[in-house]
Amino acid sequence: MGLKKALNNCLINFDCRVMVTDLLEEYKLSYKEVNDTLEAYIKGKEPATRFEKRFLVHGTGQTNGTNDEFYTIVQESKLEDWRTKLRDAQWQLYSVEIAGGSKSPATVFRPMQHLEVQLAGVERRSGTRIAEDRATNGVQNSGPSTNGVQKAPTAMNDGFKTATNGFRNPSNSKENTETELMKTSPKEQASKGKAAKKGSINSFFSPAGAGAPAASNKSKEVKATPSKANTMDTFFKKQPAGGAAATAVKKLSPESQTKKSPESQIKKSPDSQAKKSPLNEEKKESTANMSIQLFDDESAESSEEEKELNKIRRKVMASDNEFDEEKPTTSKRRRISDSEDEEQQPTKKSAEEEVHTVDDEMEADPSNETFLDDDGFVVTQRKPTKPSKAFKTMASPVNSAAAAKNKYSPSHSVAGAKKKSPLATTKVGKEASKSKQGNLMSFFTKK
Amino acid sequence: MALRLESSYENLSSQYRLKDYDYQKQFCHLYAHRLAEMTRLLTPLVQKKWGKTEPIKKLCELRGEQDVHCILIGTIYKHQAHKPSILRDISEENQLAPQPPRQNYSEPEDKVILEDELQRVRLQGKILQTQLMATGVVCAVLGGTDSEGFFNVDDVMYYESGPQKPLPNKRNRLLVLVSGLDQLQSHTYVDALNLFQYWLGGSLGNGKDAKSLVRMIIAGNSVRGSAMAHVPTLQVARTQANANDTVQAVSHLDSWFASWAQCLPIDVMPGAFDPANFMLPQQPFHKCMFPQAAQLSSFQAVTNPYSCRLDDALIVGTAGQNVADLLRSTSLESSLEALRCTLTWGHVAPTAPDTLACYPYIESDPFIMRECPHVYFAGNCESFETALHVTSEGKRTCLVCVPSFGKTKSVAVVDLDTLTSRQVNFSTESE
Numbered sequence: 109m110g111l112k113k114a115l116n117n118c119l120i121n122f123d124c125r126v127m128v129t130d131l132l133e134e135y136k137l138s139y140k141e142v143n144d145t146l147e148a149y150i151k152g153k154e155p156a157t158r159f160e161k162r163f164l165v166h167g168t169g170q171t172n173g174t175n176d177e178f179y180t181i182v183q184e185s186k187l188e189d190w191r192t193k194l195r196d197a198q199w200q201l202y203s204v205e206i207a208g209g210s211k212s213p214a215t216v217f218r219p220m221q222h223l224e225v226q227l228a229g230v231e232r233r234s235g236t237r238i239a240e241d242r243a244t245n246g247v248q249n250s251g252p253s254t255n256g257v258q259k260a261p262t263a264m265n266d267g268f269k270t271a272t273n274g275f276r277n278p279s280n281s282k283e284n285t286e287t288e289l290m291k292t293s294p295k296e297q298a299s300k301g302k303a304a305k306k307g308s309i310n311s312f313f314s315p316a317g318a319g320a321p322a323a324s325n326k327s328k329e330v331k332a333t334p335s336k337a338n339t340m341d342t343f344f345k346k347q348p349a350g351g352a353a354a355t356a357v358k359k360l361s362p363e364s365q366t367k368k369s370p371e372s373q374i375k376k377s378p379d380s381q382a383k384k385s386p387l388n389e390e391k392k393e394s395t396a397n398m399s400i401q402l403f404d405d406e407s408a409e410s411s412e413e414e415k416e417l418n419k420i421r422r423k424v425m426a427s428d429n430e431f432d433e434e435k436p437t438t439s440k441r442r443r444i445s446d447s448e449d450e451e452q453q454p455t456k457k458s459a460e461e462e463v464h465t466v467d468d469e470m471e472a473d474p475s476n477e478t479f480l481d482d483d484g485f486v487v488t489q490r491k492p493t494k495p496s497k498a499f500k501t502m503a504s505p506v507n508s509a510a511a512a513k514n515k516y517s518p519s520h521s522v523a524g525a526k527k528k529s530p531l532a533t534t535k536v537g538k539e540a541s542k543s544k545q546g547n548l549m550s551f552f553t554k555k
Numbered sequence: 556m557a558l559r560l561e562s563s564y565e566n567l568s569s570q571y572r573l574k575d576y577d578y579q580k581q582f583c584h585l586y587a588h589r590l591a592e593m594t595r596l597l598t599p600l601v602q603k604k605w606g607k608t609e610p611i612k613k614l615c616e617l618r619g620e621q622d623v624h625c626i627l628i629g630t631i632y633k634h635q636a637h638k639p640s641i642l643r644d645i646s647e648e649n650q651l652a653p654q655p656p657r658q659n660y661s662e663p664e665d666k667v668i669l670e671d672e673l674q675r676v677r678l679q680g681k682i683l684q685t686q687l688m689a690t691g692v693v694c695a696v697l698g699g700t701d702s703e704g705f706f707n708v709d710d711v712m713y714y715e716s717g718p719q720k721p722l723p724n725k726r727n728r729l730l731v732l733v734s735g736l737d738q739l740q741s742h743t744y745v746d747a748l749n750l751f752q753y754w755l756g757g758s759l760g761n762g763k764d765a766k767s768l769v770r771m772i773i774a775g776n777s778v779r780g781s782a783m784a785h786v787p788t789l790q791v792a793r794t795q796a797n798a799n800d801t802v803q804a805v806s807h808l809d810s811w812f813a814s815w816a817q818c819l820p821i822d823v824m825p826g827a828f829d830p831a832n833f834m835l836p837q838q839p840f841h842k843c844m845f846p847q848a849a850q851l852s853s854f855q856a857v858t859n860p861y862s863c864r865l866d867d868a869l870i871v872g873t874a875g876q877n878v879a880d881l882l883r884s885t886s887l888e889s890s891l892e893a894l895r896c897t898l899t900w901g902h903v904a905p906t907a908p909d910t911l912a913c914y915p916y917i918e919s920d921p922f923i924m925r926e927c928p929h930v931y932f933a934g935n936c937e938s939f940e941t942a943l944h945v946t947s948e949g950k951r952t953c954l955v956c957v958p959s960f961g962k963t964k965s966v967a968v969v970d971l972d973t974l975t976s977r978q979v980n981f982s983t984e985s986e
Contacts, residue, residue: 129753139758164750166759174941175977176965179750179759182984190984198760217749219814225557225757225765226818231852480843483806 111135111142115149122159125205133222143200150204158207163187167194557762559819562728562769562866570921571836571858573914582908584917586630586691590672592923593693593901594628596714601626601695604712609697614674617700624699627669627676627706631692633685634666635884639910661686661886669696669706676700680708686886687896691905714901719927719950722867725972729764730865731755731771731819732967734826734874734934735959737780738804738811747964747981752811754981756818768819769971774934775826775837775859775874778804780961782828801830805844812848821848824859826874826935834912835876835904836860836921860903860922868971871924872932877904878956879935880911890956891940894933898924898944898952928952930969935959939967941976 111131114120120131131142150159161184168175181202182190191197478488601611605626612625637660667678667685678685678696697710741748750759757765778801815821825831825840832838839856842849849856857863860873881893884906897903903922907913913922927950936956944952953974957967965980 127749129749129758132758139753139760164759166761174939176939177968177977177979179754179979179981180984181746181750181982186984200760217745219810220752220756220758221814222758223756223818224762225559225768227820227853228558228561230817232850233852480846483802485802485805485843 111137111145112149115145122157122204122206125203127203128164128201129220133218133220136222138224139200146201146204160184160205160207161201162203163199164202165190165194165197165199167197169194557757557766559766560726560728560769563864564770564820565864566855566857567862567864567869568858568860570919571860571862573836573838576914577917578915580915580917582913582915585908585913585915585920587672588916588918589691589902589920589923590628590630590693592920593714596717596901596923596925597628597693597695597712600714601628601712605697605710611695614669614671614676617676621700621702624697626695626697627671628695629669629671629675629693631678631688631690631694632668632670632675633688633690633884634668635660636662636664638884657883659883659886661884669694676706677704678708679705682711683708689881689885689896689900689905690909691907692900692902694900713899714924715946715948715950716898716901716924716927716952719929719952720867720869722929722951722972722974725866727767728769728866728971729767730870730930730969730971731768732774732872732932732934732955732957732969733771733960734774734776734936734957735780735961736773736777736808737959737961738777738808739779739800740961741804741807744961744964744983746983747960748811750981751960751966752815754979755815765818768968770820770822770865771815772861772870772872772932773821773823774861774872774932774957775824776828776935776959776961777808777823777826778830779828780935780959805830809845809847812845812854813851816848816851816854820853820855822855822857822861822863824857824861824872824874824934826859827876827879831859834914835873835907836914837874862928865971868929869926870930870932871903871928872930872955872957873903873934875933875935875957876911877906878933880904880906884910889940890933890936891942891954894931894954894956895942895944898927898931898954929974930955930971932957932967932969938963939965939978941967943974 114135120126128139128142128146131137131146132139135142137145150161153159162181163184165180165182165187166178167190168177170176178194180190187199191199481487598611609624609626612623612627614627614629617623617625637657639660663686665685667683667688668675669678678698680698693714695712696706696708697712698706698708700706736748753759754761755765755768755771812821812823823840823845825837829837829840830844831840837859839858842856845854845856848854860871860877862869862871864870875890877897878890878893881887881896882890885893885896887893887896897905901924902920903924904911904913905922907922908915927946929951930953931944932955934957936958938956939958940954940956942954944954951974953969953976955967955969955976958965958978960966963980964982965978967976968979969976
């Protein structure tokens with residue numbers, strides 16, 4: 109609707125102060141057009157209604173011996189003074205309101221959107237998307253942003269996600285997560301489900317559907333993962349696979365999809381990595397560069413560590429008895445992650461200790477999470493140094509063996525995930541864990 | 556909708572970017588490098604001006620001899636009785652008389668001493684203008700020793716900021732210089748800020764001029780314009796409130812910058828009271844502070860001091876700390892004169908690290924002006940001042956003291972072709 113029409117229809121309320129700059133923003137007109145239209149309207153109304161007008165006077169004047177340019181807002185009563193005071197004075201309306209009555213509240217000024225002169229090509233940078241998404245995604249807690257008690261994992265995850273996805277409308281972030289899920293091929297979904305199983309920490313923290321974020325986000329941010337997080341990963345991989353993770357994907361609410369744990373974000377499976385297109389890899393690199401450069405050095409270490417781990421895994425895969433072989437694998441892994449000179453005791457107790465040592469390591473070296481709060485400030489938050497008791501109980505070696513099994517036989521796990529219902533999976537998991545415990549015991553006694 | 560003129564741009568501030576941080580080093584390295592570098596630059600100029608008949612000597616070569624006429628190159632040290640001294644502050648603990656805080660500690664009795672690598676000698680002579688000298692200035696002096704151990708100065712020579720590239724005539728290009736936006740106090744001048752933004756966008760009937768604006772440099776104190784008053788309090792809430800205010804101010808600035816960067820390129824420098832590092836050179840604001848604006852390639856956070864080249868014009872400037880410190884330690888009366896002195900001395904911040912906080916560089920002195928700028932500015936000045944500084948060699952530099960927007964509601968506009976500057980004022984007649 110045009111300004112003239114709006115004025116004629118009394119859609120503009122002159123009881124409050126009406127700014128010309130507001131009108132030119134709203135009706136996308138030039139200042140002159142707004143001024144002319146408004147003046148014509150006021151002239152038509154003036155005898156009956158008294159308006160209080162303020163004018164913008166433009167001209168040049170002498171101050172301190174220099175020719176200064178002035179843009180001054182003056183009352184109508186002082187307009188004449190300023191017209192004589194300034195050279196080449198020009199004046200236009202700046203604001204109008206009905207005279208008398210109560211004083212108008214202070215005007216709220218907003219950054220301009222309507223530009224008469226614009227830059228030829230305003231390019232957008234790719235690396236700064238994170239902050240905007242975080243500021244406007246609405247998922248975060250709306251409480252005070254500077255108190256440092258924000259939901260760090262959520263913020264971090266959002267940052268990772270948006271960085272990898274490039275330019276996206278922040279309001280679409282939830283939808284994108286869903287569409288991402290829908291678009292992936294069944295094969296990929298299977299691998300994602302597998303990844304979700306490995307990231308069983310999700311199922312621990314949010315049992316309902318933590319597998320989904322893991323599946324949706326996969327391992328794009330692996331490069332940015334600090335080595336400490338990797339050691340934590342190896343620990344988490346031992347957890348009972350969230351068998352229901354793959355099947356629970358569809359049941360997830362969008363909210364639960366956006367609220368992801370950081371562990372799910374940093375998961376990485378070699379298979380899925382191989383499947384990635386070069387484009388994705390480029391994106392991943394840029395993400396690592398842009399969002400968390402601080403971890404560059406550590407990620408180099410982690411790649412070496414992974415090589416060693418892969419070697420060990422291959423050995424395990426080659427062996428006939430997977431239960432008997434998996435335990436040494438995990439112990440070797442532990443040795444890598446903890447210390448080389450530490451000897452493993454082939455007892456159940458030592459296996460329990462293993463869990464504790466890994467936990468201790470987490471306590472000793474909590475990796476920081478850096479993210480942006482609502483106002484775009486960097487907040488560094490340490491990961492919880494003391495995991496809950498329940499967390500420790502989940503991290504029993506027995507379950508870890510089960511998880512390891514799932515991990516090392518992808519076809520089995522995928523098939524299992526597809527065929528079995530979540531309930532059935534847990535039942536089978538319990539039985540399997542009992543048999544595995546027996547196998548482990550026998551392994552240690554052999555040794 | 557009209558399109559803005561475009562100009563080539565090159566950021567030359569890499570010398571001010573800190574690669575690593577090591578605050579354990581002594582400042583003597585900085586002085587040593589400054590002297591070595593400027594001696595190398597000054598020597599050919601000295602020989603050209605005073606001839607090769609006058610020998611350039613080190614102080615140790617004089618060996619207390621009298622009536623030796625020679626040239627000395629060294630760093631000025633100004634002995635000032637009332638200069639802030641941490642040792643004196645500590646001595647207050649011994650119940651000695653507390654030092655009264657001073658806005659200016661320059662006095663006629665100040666002694667000017669010239670130091671080289673090993674020794675020092677006290678200078679005297681009318682040509683010196685001791686009250687206008689500052690600690691840290693490197694100069695060459697021509698004169699002779701006397702029986703009392705003084706060095707009588709006949710002539711002084713400064714580096715004068717090195718050579719300058721000629722500026723070819725081009726179309727009308729304008730540079731906008733703003734400082735002291737002081738967002739925390741912006742509620743007192745919202746109308747002025749509103750006018751300013753529409754002026755940038757060319758909406759106030761200034762479309763022709765607006766098209767010529769090729770860049771805007773915001774020279775510090777965008778968040779806060781003055782030092783925070785530290786009222787002793789036990790209330791944690793007060794501190795928290797201050798922090799929240801700052802966060803909100805930065806957030807608002809972000810939206811302003813994001814809007815302005817749509818219509819012209821913006822460089823934002825940190826200032827003395829901004830949430831940035833304290834020591835010079837101040838490092839650019841992190842892009843996370845301005846998440847909306849940082850998305851645009853036309854917005855960038857830069858260092859303080861800042862140096863860039865627009866087409867062929869070299870632009871150098873600071874947020875004003877160097878000028879403010881000189882005004883405290885010398886008898887210079889205006890910011891413009893202080894700015895002119897730093898240009899003549901060939902050093903952006905000669906009083907650093909003596910009375911102006913500065914990173915302890917050990918391998919270089921980035922504040923030496925090796926090339927004479929076409930535009931040289933200092934932000935956050937009390938009022939707008941400008942002058943065209945022309946040297947004997949014909950180098951022309953437009954000196955601009957950029958007024959604080961929060962105080963004067965005005966900005967400076969520099970014509971990059973004619974090297975002239977004017978003030979544009981956005982004010983509101985009080986009701």
